Structures are given as structure tokens and as C-alpha cells.
Amino acid sequence: MTGGRKLLGHVALLLPPFGWLTVFYLGSLFILLLSAFWQVDSMSGEMIHEWTLDNFRVLVTDETYRIIAERTIGIAALVTVTDIILAWPLAYVIARKVGPRMKLFLLVLVALPLWSSMLARIYAWRLILGHDGVLNWFLRSAGLPEQSFAFTNVALWIVFTYLWLPFMLMPLISAIERIPASLLDAAGDMGATPFQTFRTVIFPLAIPGMAAGSVFTFAVTLGEYVTPMLVGGAGSEFIGNVVYSNVGVSGNIPFAAAFSMILLVVIGAYMLVARRFGAFDGA
């Protein structure tokens, strides 16, 4: 009796969030999946509710879309690797080398940019990288050749790396912090030099932290379209930009849905890999 009432209570508690998720989240995903197999009449712009694989055929055969998909995944991967390399020294120092007050101060510095609007920060990079931007002023006054990163994939790489660095730093710091100091003592005790200790103990034990960070640097970069729009050039379109223009400009929702599905599959597969590496184990 009480057991039944308890169960009823649990159901009542879970129903609103569960219902909300089912209707709005899974429901819209389901419609996305359906519409990917529909088409739009190119003359009237009407949706034709007939099953077809045409959208996917275009995506696979048309080289433009293959290049865009490769660029999206390639830059996301490059950003992830760059952020891992940049995050390590700082994360290691914050996690192991400074006192509690210095640690708090550095953590605040890491988090500080996140309190300002992302758009403002992206625009700031336009000012830095532009042909008459801050970076070129410095290069010019130092007598160095000027750069022309603005509106290229390089600019995209730099800005993404900057945007997601804090999200790689935080989980990496907590992963390094969680390694008991006695393990490092033990490695040294058995003859490992500090570098060997890093390679055989610290790095492998921090893999879950890097996997958690890469959920942002890789998976979130994959779905981005604002940054490519603002700092990328004509040849810097992401999958997200194609989806955006098909939804907004050309009104071809089925095609946008089909490209989104591909993105979802890649992100889903990536999440499974990240989970294998412990990205979601006790944050």
C-alpha cells in the first residue's frame, strides 16, 4: 500500500520534466528525423510529404557539402587538440603548484571572460585580427610582416580555441587535482623522472578530464554557426551555416534536417567515444 503510494509520488514528481522533455525535445527531434526524408517543391516552395533519400544523396554526392562537413569536423578536431596543448601547462600549475589563494585568483581569471557576452568577445577578435587591427599594429611597429588571418579558417581556429579554452581548463584542472599526490611520489620512488611520471601516471589519469573538455571543444564547435558567420570568410562555412541558410533563406527545411541528422550522428558517436574515456565519470 505504502509502496504503491510511494511509486505514485515518484511518478507525479517525474511526470512534468519527463513530459516536457518527451514532447518538446524528443518530439522535435522526431519531426526533424521525419522531415529529413521529405522534400520541398522547388517551384512552389511547398513541402512534399513523400519518402525520399534525395536530401542524403545530394549531401553525399555534392562535393560542396562534403568539403563543408570535413571543414567543420577538421576545425573542431584542431581546436580540441590546440586547447588540450594550451590547457595543460596552466591546468597543471593551477592544480598542483600554487597555494589556495593564488589558485582561486587564477580560476577567477580563467572564468572571467565567460561573464561577458560571447558576441562581444567574438567581435573583439575581429578588431584584433582585422587588416588594420591590433595584431597588425604590433607586427608593423615590430618591423615584422603583416598577417592576413581575418575572415579565414585560421581566424576561425584562433577564435574557437580562445572561446572554448576555459571549458577545457576546468575539467582538466579537476582531473589533475584528483590524482593523489602519493601516486606521483610512488612513481618517483620507483625511479621515474618527473617527465616519465607525467607520461606514465599524470597524463593517463587526466584523460577523463580531457575527454570532458573535448565535449565542449569538439562537440560544441561542430554545431556552431555564429562564429563562422562573424569571423570566418566566404570559404569558412560550417554545417551549422548551411542548416541556418536552408531554414531561413531558402526555406528548405527537409535539406536542413538531413544535414542536421548527419551532425547529430557524428556528435552522438563522439559522445559515446568520450564516455568510453571517462568524460562523464563523476565530475
Place this chain on the structure above:
Amino acid sequence: MELTKTMTVSSSQTGPAVFLTGLTKSYGHGKPVLKGIDLEIRRSEFFTLLGPSGSGKTTTLRLIGGFELPDAGEVFLNGKKVTPLPPYRRDVNTMFQDYALFPHMSLQDNVAYGMKIRGVSAAERHERAQQALAMVHLEAVGDRRPAQLSGGQRQRVALARALVNEPSLILLDEPLGALDLKLRREMQVELKRIQKQTGITFVYVTHDQEEALSMSDRIAVFSEGVIEQVGTPQALYEHPASAFVARFIGSSNIFPDGDGDILLRPEDVRLEAEGYVPAAEEQVFPGFIQEVSYLGPVTRCVVGGPETEHTLTVVVPSRGVRGIGEGMAVSAVWSSSSVYPLPR
């Protein structure tokens, strides 16, 4: 048993296993942890650093291992000065308090870690790691991860890992602290057996005086950053150099007597009926039983006198005091020869 032969410490080295002179250490701006430690630990000795927490015993161990550097003083291992050397350049292995097993490696790989670092071939690594695991009866589960083991098993792996590199010296930092009493007793016997078998010098840190007495060849008693006394368990118990040592090792009755203190061990006192007339060379303390604790083979009684605030703890065979109760008038009796005047 193959392992035993190969692991006998080579005799080419000279000097004592450990020689410490004038070691001091303090952390930050706080109080000094070590105030000048001089100590000599002999080859193949089971040597214990005993003391309450904060007395400096673990810091001394960490200085021997090279995990920390002293503010002043020198550390010699086998006659060689190693004071500034990092742990990886000392012929020492440590068994850590929390075992410090690598969670991402199998037991095999944990034990073989040091050999891998030194570039020993995979076949030899495997063989020697198996031998070391066999020594602690874990050869059948070498491919498991540390998380799949019980506390006692992890502790054995940590021991195997320290043994396999054939160091001349093994440091053990309260390695049995996390085990339950029964397992603790078993491991004490096991550790002692392995130490004897291999002839490796063991330096053992503990705050448990019973453990120290039962395992050690010699013991150094630490208090507030200095060594109070170094000696065999028997010497420390029977001839303590200070009231601190007497209190810390075994239970004791300490009374002021003239200029100094005298020590009377509770087991040297017996209980007689009220009004007992002492024989020659006997002393008597008439009083009342204040507390009775039955401990199995023995019973501990606290006797309080009528005219003094001093109490006397007495430990007697339980057989002899059946029917004793609180409030009973008794005579506590001891032989004058069992009174030990404590050095001042």
C-alpha cells in the same frame, strides 16, 4: 623462493643502511617539525620509527626517501651522502600509507612499473613481477586492477611492488593503518617473515606501540621533533629513558619521588586482602578499587588511596581476582626491585 636468493642485499656497499645527522625541518613559517635528528639504522634491520602523530616520524621517513629536503643536516644511505638527491636517484622503495597503486594499471603492471622505467625486457618484467606477487600470494590475480581488490590485497601488492626492485632499503609509512585488527595481525607476521627472508632493511613508521614492540629489531621513539630513545623493544620497555617513553610504551604508573619520577609497571603489582602485611623488600599501597575492566586473560583495576589523589593501575590475571568489585578495600603490593627510577 627463487626470489629470495636473488634479493639478498649485495655486500659491496659499505656503511650503515641509513645514517642521519643533525636533520632539521620546518614547514612554511610554522613550528619546526624536526629539531635535530641523529640516527643510525643497521643493515638488514627491522627498524621502527614510533611516536604520536606530529612527532616527526613520517617527516623523517620522507627525508630518507628523498620526498622532501631537510633544512639542515645530512642523509647517508649505505655510506653514501644522498641529501640533495630526488627519490628516483635513491636505492630505496616506499610502501605508502594509502598504498599509492596506479589505478589505470593491472597489478602486474603496477609491480613491474620500476622495471619498465629502467628498460628491463618485457619477459623478465613479467617473470619477476609474478615472483613478487607470488611472495604475497597474489600471483593468480595479476591481471586485475587495484579497484577490484580488498584493502588487504592492495596492501600486499604495494609490498610486492616495493620488493620487486630489490632495493637495499624499504620504507613503510603506517602501511597497516587502514586494516582491521585481524588482518593487521596477519600482515604483521607476514611483513616480518618477508623482511627476514629477504634481508632487506625495513624502516617502519607507526604510532602503534604494540605493533612496534612485536615486529621491530630496534625502535626509535619520537616526541615533538626529537628522538627520545633508541633501543630494542625490551630495552625501551624495561629501561625507558624518560617518562614520555615509559608512558608511550606499555601502560605505566609514574609517581614523583624525591627529585625524579619512578616507574611501576601495572603487571608488577598484585592485589592482596585489606590489611596485608608486607614482607621484606615489599611495598604496599592500601586503597579501594575504583574501576575494574575485564580484558579476558587479565583484568585491569584502578586502585585509589584514601588519603591521596594518586591512583595505581594494576593488571592481574583474571583467574586471581574473581569476585572483585568496585569499592572493595584492597592492598596493592609490589616488590621494591620492580620500581624503576626514571632518568631525569
